[in-house]
Amino acid sequence: MAGESAVAAYLEARGFLVEARNWRCRTGEIDLVVTEGDLIAFVEVRSATTDFLDSPALTVTHGKQRRVSRAADAYLQARGRIPDRIRFDVAGVSWRDGQPQVAYFENAFVPTGAY
Numbered sequence: 001m002a003g004e005s006a007v008a009a010y011l012e013a014r015g016f017l018v019e020a021r022n023w024r025c026r027t028g029e030i031d032l033v034v035t036e037g038d039l040i041a042f043v044e045v046r047s048a049t050t051d052f053l054d055s056p057a058l059t060v061t062h063g064k065q066r067r068v069s070r071a072a073d074a075y076l077q078a079r080g081r082i083p084d085r086i087r088f089d090v091a092g093v094s095w096r097d098g099q100p101q102v103a104y105f106e107n108a109f110v111p112t113g114a115y
Helices: 002-012 062-079
Strands: 017-025 028-036 039-048 085-096 099-109
Touching: 002 017, 002 028, 002 039, 002 085, 002 099, 017 062, 028 062, 039 062, 062 085
Parallel strands: 039 085
Antiparallel strands: 017 028, 028 039, 085 099
């Protein structure tokens, strides 16, 4: 949750509107749904408290990508309208001296058979 809050603040500072947090359905969960104009981005947030990996974002597997994309499809259906642009982003949050360090990757993946 702290990682998601750090990423939400990071994105809001860049002009994004957080539309949903921890949105759940039977097919999965989306950590953050953000919008900017005609764009909607589904954001997977990964956090780590160690320096084991260069970025926690590297832990998003193909299986996780499938679950996020299925949940995104359900979200769009529930929302009732499809935006002009859709993308899947990944944010990695590392903690150094108690402060979040956000590594943000736009268009981090494209789901198989996507949109």
